[in-house]
Amino acid sequence: MKLTIEELKSVRFFDNYSDEQLKIFISISSIKEFKVKDILFEQYDELNEIYVLLSGCLSLGISLPKEKRIRLGTLEEGQLFSWSAVFSPYISTAWVMATCPTKVVAIDAKKLNLEFEKNCGFGFKTMSKIAQTISHRLSDTRFQLMNQLTL
Amino acid sequence: MLIDKNIYKPIRARLTDVIDESPLIKTFVLVPEDKFSFETGQFIELSVDGIGEAPFTPSSSPLVKETLEVTVMKTGYVTEYMHMLKPGIFMGIRGPYGRGYPVDKFFGKEVLILGGGCGLAPIRSLLFALENIKDKLEKVILCYGSKTPSDCIYKPLFDRLNNTEKFEAYRTVDKADEDWDGSVGVATALLNKIKINIKNSIAVVCGPPVMMKFGTIRLLEMGYRDDQVYLSMEKNMSCGLGKCGHCMMGEFFVCKDGPVFTYNEIKHNSEIWK
Amino acid sequence: MQYKCIKKEDWDKTLEQLLLSYTIFASVENEFGLDYELIKPVNIARISYNKPKPATPLKSFFLPVKENVTSDIADEKPRIILGIPNCDIEGLCLLDEIYLNIDFNDIYYRKRRENTLLIASDCFGIQEHCHCLSYNIMPYSVKGADLAVINLNGTIVFRMLSVKGEDFVRNIPAVQSPVDNNFISVVEKEHLVTETLLMASGNGLPDYKKTGKLVSKEQGDIWEKYSSRCVSCGACTTICPTCTCFLLIDKPGFEKVKQLDACQYPGFERVAGGEDALFELRKRFKNRYMCKYVWKPEKFSSLACTGCGRCIEACIGKINKNELFTELAK
Numbered sequence: 001m002k003l004t005i006e007e008l009k010s011v012r013f014f015d016n017y018s019d020e021q022l023k024i025f026i027s028i029s030s031i032k033e034f035k036v037k038d039i040l041f042e043q044y045d046e047l048n049e050i051y052v053l054l055s056g057c058l059s060l061g062i063s064l065p066k067e068k069r070i071r072l073g074t075l076e077e078g079q080l081f082s083w084s085a086v087f088s089p090y091i092s093t094a095w096v097m098a099t100c101p102t103k104v105v106a107i108d109a110k111k112l113n114l115e116f117e118k119n120c121g122f123g124f125k126t127m128s129k130i131a132q133t134i135s136h137r138l139s140d141t142r143f144q145l146m147n148q149l150t151l
Numbered sequence: 152m153l154i155d156k157n158i159y160k161p162i163r164a165r166l167t168d169v170i171d172e173s174p175l176i177k178t179f180v181l182v183p184e185d186k187f188s189f190e191t192g193q194f195i196e197l198s199v200d201g202i203g204e205a206p207f208t209p210s211s212s213p214l215v216k217e218t219l220e221v222t223v224m225k226t227g228y229v230t231e232y233m234h235m236l237k238p239g240i241f242m243g244i245r246g247p248y249g250r251g252y253p254v255d256k257f258f259g260k261e262v263l264i265l266g267g268g269c270g271l272a273p274i275r276s277l278l279f280a281l282e283n284i285k286d287k288l289e290k291v292i293l294c295y296g297s298k299t300p301s302d303c304i305y306k307p308l309f310d311r312l313n314n315t316e317k318f319e320a321y322r323t324v325d326k327a328d329e330d331w332d333g334s335v336g337v338a339t340a341l342l343n344k345i346k347i348n349i350k351n352s353i354a355v356v357c358g359p360p361v362m363m364k365f366g367t368i369r370l371l372e373m374g375y376r377d378d379q380v381y382l383s384m385e386k387n388m389s390c391g392l393g394k395c396g397h398c399m400m401g402e403f404f405v406c407k408d409g410p411v412f413t414y415n416e417i418k419h420n421s422e423i424w425k
Numbered sequence: 426m427q428y429k430c431i432k433k434e435d436w437d438k439t440l441e442q443l444l445l446s447y448t449i450f451a452s453v454e455n456e457f458g459l460d461y462e463l464i465k466p467v468n469i470a471r472i473s474y475n476k477p478k479p480a481t482p483l484k485s486f487f488l489p490v491k492e493n494v495t496s497d498i499a500d501e502k503p504r505i506i507l508g509i510p511n512c513d514i515e516g517l518c519l520l521d522e523i524y525l526n527i528d529f530n531d532i533y534y535r536k537r538r539e540n541t542l543l544i545a546s547d548c549f550g551i552q553e554h555c556h557c558l559s560y561n562i563m564p565y566s567v568k569g570a571d572l573a574v575i576n577l578n579g580t581i582v583f584r585m586l587s588v589k590g591e592d593f594v595r596n597i598p599a600v601q602s603p604v605d606n607n608f609i610s611v612v613e614k615e616h617l618v619t620e621t622l623l624m625a626s627g628n629g630l631p632d633y634k635k636t637g638k639l640v641s642k643e644q645g646d647i648w649e650k651y652s653s654r655c656v657s658c659g660a661c662t663t664i665c666p667t668c669t670c671f672l673l674i675d676k677p678g679f680e681k682v683k684q685l686d687a688c689q690y691p692g693f694e695r696v697a698g699g700e701d702a703l704f705e706l707r708k709r710f711k712n713r714y715m716c717k718y719v720w721k722p723e724k725f726s727s728l729a730c731t732g733c734g735r736c737i738e739a740c741i742g743k744i745n746k747n748e749l750f751t752e753l754a755k
Contacts, residue, residue, distance in 0.1 A: 012343070059335060071327045073336040076344035099332065136339075136369075143337045143365040144325050147267075147298055150361055158529045159494035159673065159681045201677035205697065226697045243679045360700060387696050389673060392529040395686070396670030397693060399716065402723035407528075422702060 003029055003105065011105070012078030013052045013129065021122050028111040034098040040082075045092045047085035049106045050130075053077050056102025060094050069095065073140070080133045085109035158392055161198055161243030162187065167218070168238055172304035177234055178210065178222045183244055188216050191280040192251030192273060192383060192411045196391050197221055198243035199236065203229040206388040208410070209247075210272040210305075212279030222272040222304065248391035249410050252355065252381060254280050258287045260353050263345070265366045266295040267338050267358030268302065273383060274357050275305055278312065285317050292345050293320040296338030296362075300324050300331045321345070338362065339369040349374045357383045364424070367414055377415035384409050384417065426567065427585040428603055435599035436581045437469050443505065450486070452479045452508030452546065461506070473508065474576035475615075477548040477555060477564070482666035482735060483513035484520060487537050494673075494683045498536050507544040507574065510733070512557045514545050514569040516666030518727035523669060542593055545570035545586075549615045551622045554734025556747060558623035560633040562731055565616055577608055630747055631754040633728060637718035639753040640711070651749045652710035654742030659687030661736035667717070667729050688713055714746070 003026045008014045014022060031054070034040060041047060043063050058075040075081055075096070084092055086109050116123030164187075168180035179197075189195065191213045198204035205227075211220035225234045236242070254277075262281060266274045274293070281291050293312060297303040303322060312320035321341045323334035334341060338358075354375050356366040363382055370380050386398035386405040393407035401420045403409060417423060431439070443449060449464040451472045459473055460480045486506055524534040547565035548555075557564060566573045571590030575582045582603070585591050594600050631639060662668040663685065670693075674682045686693065689709055695701040703709045721729035737745045 061335075071335045073340065074323065074334040076334075076340065079343050136343075139365065139369070140337045140340045143339060143361065146361045146365075147325050147337070147359075150359070155532060156530075157495065157532055159531075159683065161679050161681075163679065198675055198679065200679055201675055203675050204673070224697075230697065243675075359698065385696060387694050390671070393526065394523055394529065394531070394669070395672065396688060396716075397686075399720065402720035404724075 003031060007054075008105070011052060011054065013080050013133075017125070021125075024115050024119075024122065025105075025107060028115065029105050029107045032104050032106045034102045034104070036098060036100055038098045038102075040096040040098065040104075041092050042095045043092055047082050047090050047092050048109055049082060050080065050085045050109050050112065051082045051107070052080050052105040054103040054105055056098060056104075057100040058102060059097050059099050062094055069097075072144075073137075080130060083130050083134060086113065086127075086130060159245070159390075161196070161204075161245045163241045164219075164244050166236060166238050166240050166242055169236065172222065173301060175225045176222060176304055177225075178220050178304075179233070179236075179242070180218055180220050181242060181244070182218050186216075187219070187244065187247075189213055189219070189247035190251035191254065191276045193247035193249050194388065194391070194406075194410060195219075195221070195244050195246035195248070196388070197223075197233075198245070199229060199232045200241065200243065202232045204243065204245070205229045206248075206391065206406075208273035208276065208383070210275045212283075213276060214279065214283055222275075224269055246391055248388070248406050250408065250412075252277055252280070252411050254284060257281070257353050258284070259289065260351055261289045261347050262291045263347055263352055263354045263370075264291070264293045264295075265338055265342070265354060265356045265358075265362075265370065266293065267362035267366070268297060270358030270362065270383070271295060271297075271303070271305060271308075274355075275308060277355065277357075278308070278318075282315065282318070285315075288317060289348075289351065290317045290319070292347060293318075294323075294338050294341035294345065295321070296323045296325065296336075296341070298325045300328055300333075319345070337365070339365055342369060342373065349379075353379055353381065355381045355383075360385075371414070377418055378413050380414040382412050382414060382417070384412055384423075386410075427591075428609075429583045429585065429594050429600045430603050430608075431581050431583075431597065431600045433576065433579045433581055439597050439599065440464065440469050440472075441466050446502065447505050447542075448502045449505045449507065451506075452476070461508070464507075474574060474581075475547055475549040477550060477552050478510040478512070478733065479508060480664075480735070480738075482664060482733070483509055483517055483543075484666050484669065486541065487517070487520060487524075487534055488669055488671075488685065491682055491684045492533060493676075493680060494531075494533055495680045498533060501540060504537075504541045505544060506541060508546040509543055509566075509570060510548055510557075511545055511564060511566040511569075512555075512562055512731040512733040513666050514543065514566050515557075515562050515728060515731045516733075517543075518569060519667045519721070519725055519729055520669060522725045522727055542589060543570040543572075544590075545573040547573055547575050547612065547616070548619055550619060551626060552734065552738075553626075554737040554745075554747070555623060555732065556627045556630060556734055557732035558620055559627035559630045560728060560730065560732045562728070563616075564619045564623065575612055577611060580608075582608060582612070627732075627747075629751045629754065631750055633718065633722075633730065635754070636714075636750050637722060639750065640714045641719050643753055647749065647752065648707045648711045651744055651746075652707045654744055655689070655706060655710055656742060657687075657689045657691060657706065657709070658741055659689050660739040660741060661713070662687035662689055664735040664739040666731055666733060666735070688716070 061072040162185040164181040164183040170178040194206045194208045196204045207221045209219045210222040309320045312318040327335045388406045389397040391406045393404040398405040450461045453462040524531040545566035571587045573584035672686045694703045717729040
């Protein structure tokens with residue numbers, strides 16, 4: 001399935017990129033579809049792609065011994081996930097599962113890193129957005145933890 | 152002119168119904184004996200005869216004058232007694248006190264309500280008030296999080312709001328159970344899915360202290376100005392009259408200057424934010 | 426300023442007659458020092474004039490430790506309180522702002538206020554911890570009371586301070602206008618002596634506003650140091666002319682009893698969820714000074730500390746707030 005610039009522009013993560021920069025994403029991405037209960041990746045999987053949720057619903061969590069899945073969060077449209085694909089050791093910190101028919105933008109992480117080396121400005125902008133995603137995710141997780149620790 | 156009304160004397164209200172919302176939460180339906188009305192966001196001091204009183208923000212519509220509803224969580228001495236009460240007895244009401252939500256300042260705006268836990272009770276009252284003026288509002292979005300699915304009271308509220316023009320309501324839980332198929336995570340994570348014009352928006356945050364802190368910080372990061380964020384601050388409101396000193400928060404008496412404040416008014420208070 | 430005078434023996438006789446229609450409290454010297462006593466014919470001669478200061482603050486006459494605030498107001502004989510130091514008169518201004526507030530008027534407090542004639546007494550001399558002048562409060566009243574009284578060598582001189590005071594004095598047959606103004610210079614000389622003593626004792630103590638700034642800024646261990654001997658007994662708040670925090674206790678029949686409370690007691694700010702912003706002693710300790718010197722001044726025009734020094738005298742841990750402020754000011 002082919003991505004278009006208009007489609008990317010309507011997604012929150014791709015705000016404030018120029019058309020040229022969006023074309024870079026298009027050249028290294030594809031649209032992937034998942035059905036209910038499809039596992040996009042497991043905790044500790046090696047990751048090659050970084051994803052942005054276009055439509056649908058995804059649950060995120062960790063696994064305990066004896067394969068009990070604990071749901072810890074839900075991903076919303078426009079959100080980036082699988083960011084570990086961009087940093088060594090490229091290992092996932094959680095599992096992600098589709099809980100309804102879902103469409104994502106799948107960006108080739110190795111090719112993205114090559115683009116960062118070619119164009120530092122683009123690299124800095126994208127890494128900043130990824131850092132903000134992680135920061136919010138951490139802040140929300142702390143909030144969730146605080147709720148369990150306090151009344 | 153100084154008036155002769157006794158500010159300490161409660162009016163009596165007959166308890167006509169007790170609704171079980173959850174194992175720890177009940178809603179009391181009261182019919183005051185004297186004329187009584189409140190603005191959404193104001194609070195009352197509700198007393199059990201001879202036992203004690205505690206502050207509550209009514210959870211019912213401020214437009215309904217004959218009755219009011221107060222949602223009470225069993226959490227201490229007085230509320231434990233309240234939970235043992237049966238319809239037919241009289242309770243005492245002092246109030247209404249404080250500064251409620253200035254809904255006329257919301258005209259022409261998109262209203263974002265970020266709520267958590269027990270904050271849903273005053274939020275419910277605010278939603279009734281906003282429904283009444285929805286022609287004057289652009290839209291109203293509720294993002295609400297509870298610890299578990301069973302901690303969320305007023306469950307029919309969400310479907311009803313999603314079927315009301317200009318209203319959207321989203322729910323999430325910190326910890327899902329087997330049957331839960333909705334969002335998991337905190338209310339601030341729900342902010343990722345909403346579409347809102349922040350420049351023409353008002354945000355209201357209401358919930359336990361953890362929610363107030365994290366929620367406000369996230370809203371400011373999103374681009375809300377200090378005077379666009381309304382907070383309902385909770386303190387040990389006791390007299391409700393700005394006299395007994397228990398609810399002082401810096402130079403403010405929460406019972407008189409609040410409980411609704413803009414972030415702008417209280418951002419310098421290190422007690423809350425540090 | 427308008428003055429009237431009366432011979433002391435005539436004043437004593439007048440007081441005896443006034444007992445028929447007034448309840449009178451006056452400053453009397455006892456084995457422990459000075460304090461108010463209920464006046465009867467037998468103790469009129471022991472009334473102390475111009476000596477600072479009664480141990481009980483004036484607030485105790487208007488805010489009893491415990492009172493029922495839902496019962497009917499009892500009709501009481503009008504009262505005279507005689508021998509009030511100016512620090513307490515100034516303290517009453519803050520109480521008036523809180524309890525006679527236009528939005529929420531306390532009818533019990535108001536009835537007592539209207540029912541009481543306040544006769545202040547110029548202080549000739551100071552007690553060890555007096556520091557009213559450091560906060561720009563004079564050791565004599567020129568407003569706020571109904572009358573001020575000075576005992577000058579067998580003559581009682583009244584300073585008229587209100588219409589109520591003027592009416593009261595007008596109804597005393599033996600009162601006359603002073604023959605000459607010589608007494609004024611005598612009184613002013615006494616004032617000067619007292620002020621000199623106050624300036625010496627208040628040396629190094631920052632003024633009210635500066636104290637607020639110092640307290641606000643200070644985050645360090647000084648609070649641990651000074652609160653280490655505190656046992657949260659609440660003596661300071663009980664004896665303070667401007668501390669009025671209270672509890673409302675429910676009694677059967679929807680009656681309420683108002684009882685004085687103290688921010689120094691643990692649990693003062695505890696909420697149902699269990700959080701207690703003032704759980705730590707050092708926080709409670711600092712909070713009281715923040716309240717008096719930083720926050721109350723933002724809300725009220727009257728001072729929340731009048732420099733009477735009673736908190737220093739009453740503290741069983743011998744904590745001296747003036748030592749604390751002097752140290753902060755260094």
